[in-house]
Amino acid sequence: MIAGDVVMAPGFVLHDLGAGSAGAPWRAVVPEGWAAPDLPGHGDAAAPRHGAYDPLGPVTLARWALGGSGVVVGVGANAHGALVLAAGGGCERAVVVDGLWGPWRAAEDQIAEMYAGLRRILDDEAAVAPPPPSGLDPRATHGYGLHVSPRFCLQFWGSVRVPVLAVETPSSPTPVEERGERIGWFGGPTELVELPTSEPGAVVDAVLAWTGGAGR
Amino acid sequence: MPEPERAELVDLGRTTLRTWGWGPVDAPLVLCLHGAYDHGRLFDELAPRVAELGYHVVAVDLRGHGDSGPLDTGFAWTLVHLDLALLIRALGGGPVGFVAHSFGAGQACGVASAWPELVRWIVDIDGLGPPESELGPPADIGAAVAQSFDRTDRALLGARRPWASIEEMAAYRKRSNLRLPLPWAEHLARHGARPVEGGWVWKADPMFGIGVPTEFSLDMLRAELSSVRCPVLVLTGDQEDTWRELSDDEVAERVGWLRARHEVVAGTGHYVHLEDPDATIHLTAAFLAEVGP
Numbered sequence: 001m002i003a004g005d006v007v008m009a010p011g012f013v014l015h016d017l018g019a020g021s022a023g024a025p026w027r028a029v030v031p032e033g034w035a036a037p038d039l040p041g042h043g044d045a046a047a048p049r050h051g052a053y054d055p056l057g058p059v060t061l062a063r064w065a066l067g068g069s070g071v072v073v074g075v076g077a078n079a080h081g082a083l084v085l086a087a088g089g090g091c092e093r094a095v096v097v098d099g100l101w102g103p104w105r106a107a108e109d110q111i112a113e114m115y116a117g118l119r120r121i122l123d124d125e126a127a128v129a130p131p132p133p134s135g136l137d138p139r140a141t142h143g144y145g146l147h148v149s150p151r152f153c154l155q156f157w158g159s160v161r162v163p164v165l166a167v168e169t170p171s172s173p174t175p176v177e178e179r180g181e182r183i184g185w186f187g188g189p190t191e192l193v194e195l196p197t198s199e200p201g202a203v204v205d206a207v208l209a210w211t212g213g214a215g216r
Numbered sequence: 217m218p219e220p221e222r223a224e225l226v227d228l229g230r231t232t233l234r235t236w237g238w239g240p241v242d243a244p245l246v247l248c249l250h251g252a253y254d255h256g257r258l259f260d261e262l263a264p265r266v267a268e269l270g271y272h273v274v275a276v277d278l279r280g281h282g283d284s285g286p287l288d289t290g291f292a293w294t295l296v297h298l299d300l301a302l303l304i305r306a307l308g309g310g311p312v313g314f315v316a317h318s319f320g321a322g323q324a325c326g327v328a329s330a331w332p333e334l335v336r337w338i339v340d341i342d343g344l345g346p347p348e349s350e351l352g353p354p355a356d357i358g359a360a361v362a363q364s365f366d367r368t369d370r371a372l373l374g375a376r377r378p379w380a381s382i383e384e385m386a387a388y389r390k391r392s393n394l395r396l397p398l399p400w401a402e403h404l405a406r407h408g409a410r411p412v413e414g415g416w417v418w419k420a421d422p423m424f425g426i427g428v429p430t431e432f433s434l435d436m437l438r439a440e441l442s443s444v445r446c447p448v449l450v451l452t453g454d455q456e457d458t459w460r461e462l463s464d465d466e467v468a469e470r471v472g473w474l475r476a477r478h479e480v481v482a483g484t485g486h487y488v489h490l491e492d493p494d495a496t497i498h499l500t501a502a503f504l505a506e507v508g509p
Contacts (some may be wrong), residue, residue: 050279051230052298054291055428060368088361107435111443115330118294122301122331129229140229145294152431154352159357181473 007076009070011207012062012091015042016076018141026075029201035065038127039078041140047131053140055081063090063166071211073203074099076171078145086160095207098198100182101148102173110147117145120136154185161188165210169198217260217403220275228302231285234277235303235455236260239267244336244509246313248275249320251343251459255282257300258317262489265497266315269504276303278320280421282408286338291427297326301334310334313508317341317489318459322440325474329443334441337507339500341488344450344470345437347461353429364426371422378415382406385416394486395457441473447507448476451499457485477503481491 011034013026022043026036039058041047048057059081062072072091074082079099086094105113121127126138163185166177183190193206222237236256246266248259256275263273279299280287300323304310313336314324321343328335354360379385386405390398409416450471453460462470471478479499484491 048288050286050288050295052288052295054289056289056291056368056426057429060365060372063365069424081428084361087429088365089358090365101227107433108439110431111329111436111439114294115443116299118297118330121298128298128302131230147431147436149431149433151433155353156357156429159361160356 005063005116007035009033009036009065011071011073012065013073014058014062014075014078014081015039017078017144018136019075019131020136022136025200026204029204031204037061041131041137043136044072044134046133047137047139051131051139053142054144055084055146059085059090063088066091068092071095071207073097073207075203077146080144080146080148083157083160086164087156091162093163093165093211094160095167095210097167097203098169098172098174099164100168100172100174100179101153103175104150107149114145114147117142146201153182157182157185158187160186163189164191165207166190166192167203167206168192168194169203171198220257220260221494221506224489225283226306228299231279231299233285233299233303234283236275236277237340238264239271241272243267243270244313245304245307245310246271246273246315247303247324249300249314249316249323250275250278250281251318251320253281253408253418254404255408257282258404258490259315260403260456261493262315262496265493266500268332269497269501270324270509271313273315273399276300276305278323280424282419287421287423289427290423290425291430292424293322294326296323297330299333300327301331301490304334310323311336313337313339313504315339315341316343317488318343319489325441325444325448328446329440332445335446336509337504338444338449340448340450340474340476341496342452342460342486344462344467345427345441347463347466348434351366351432351434351463357429361429364428367426368423371426376412376417376422378412378417379409380415382409382416385409385418390429393458393487395455395488395491396487400487400490437470438473441470444474447503448474449499449503450474450476450478451482451488451496452478452480453486453488453491454480454482455485457487460486 013036022038023036038045071093073095075097079096131137220236250258259275267273277284316324321340385404390401489496
């Protein structure tokens with residue numbers, strides 16, 4: 001992460017972790033001036049220097065670009081990062097795309113999955129070999145390994161005071177019947193939009209309709 | 217204190233770990249793991265004594281510490297598990313024993329849970345996790361996140377203030393760890409610092425400890441410790457000390473989760489093995505006589 005690489009933007013898209021197409025599909029549809037970069041380890045962006053993935057890197061890039069204003073859009077695994085940015089005062093609005101988490105799991109199951117995930121990484125030679133200079137780093141396909149619970153989300157989302165738009169697509173892991181309750185846990189105004197497609201263009205249209213911004 | 221017999225940099229593909237070795241390399245392998253902000257030279261006294269029991273002992277500078285590779289984030293708990301599994305593979309495949317302190321003991325438990333086939337036994341020196349009061353999100357999450365943003369910027373963009381001398385760093389360390397013997401504070405500072413223009417800075421990566429909010433609860437800690445299946449000896453002190461924060465009941469409960477043997481080393485605090493190396497090696501030897509090699 002190098003601050004000199006950052007250009008200020010009114011909107012910033014954090015594409016999903018492990019997305020083979022990186023930021024390209026988003027750059028094709030966001031308004032002029034918005035940023036939708038290839039995040040480290042994706043597309044043309046080199047892997048992080050320590051060769052592993054967590055949300056802090058993408059959050060920092062978005063924070064530097066937005067400078068405390070504008071809209072952050074977090075997709076999939078990076079929805080959590082968008083909310084971290086919002087909780088810390090790094091933006092004025094946050095959009096989470098398929099970011100309300102899946103069915104809740106017991107602590108024992110989360111820990112068992114954490115260890116199973118570590119075994120999968122160790123068994124994946126490409127994920128522990130030096131990362132490629134460009135293109136998708138295989139390590140990025142193994143997820144962040146974050147843990148959440150209803151108690152945690154109530155507390156953490158409750159600390160997010162800026163307006164939040166939750167966009168749910170057919171790719172969402174969140175049970176349909178639980179979405180309404182979950183968006184009620186945020187500390188500020190929220191809106192839920194359920195789309196019949198996960199195409200970036202449809203998502204960006206929903207975001208712009210919510211912000212009142214100009215169309216593409 | 218004698219110097220380690222060997223010093224190596226082990227390339228793990230995505231990072232490099234500094235290791236310090238004692239004893240014959242064809243003997244059963246024991247890894248010594250230090251706590252947060254320390255480094256492998258923490259074991260300069262204990263490691264050769266473990267080697268004398270018939271082991272190849274390797275003390276590790278964990279990722280983000282000592283001479284080992286850097287961090288981009290402090291969200292490194294499981295990342296270090298993976299480093300250690302790769303290190304065991306690089307050193308012959310294990311299984312290994314762990315002698316581990318504080319954060320390092322948590323790492324040993326994590327490796328033993330994720331890859332039971334890699335670990336024979338663990339000597340856990342006051343490493344049973346934080347008290348319940350420190351688990352879970354802070355009361356003011358927004359303020360804590362904003363503070364982590366400031367720390368990130370200082371770590372990534374700011375110039376680090378150099379210390380004037382190793383002695384000044386040792387004095388700082390001694391103020392933080394009141395029971396740490398002064399010669400050890402000096403030893404840890406000497407090997408935990410690197411020269412820069414105008415003085416010295418700690419080798420420990422300033423990104424260590426900075427992360428994003430995520431769930432970590434007592435239930436999850438119970439699940440982690442309950443997953444350990446190998447024999448475990450837990451050593452704790454009985455004196456008030458920095459980072460020795462669990463009540464006796466909490467210690468007993470967590471020892472139970474590990475199904476471990478527990479020995480209290482009287483007259484010591486958090487750094488049991490530095491304050492009473494004789495008792496530490498005696499208890500370790502007795503434990504290994506039963507469960508070793």
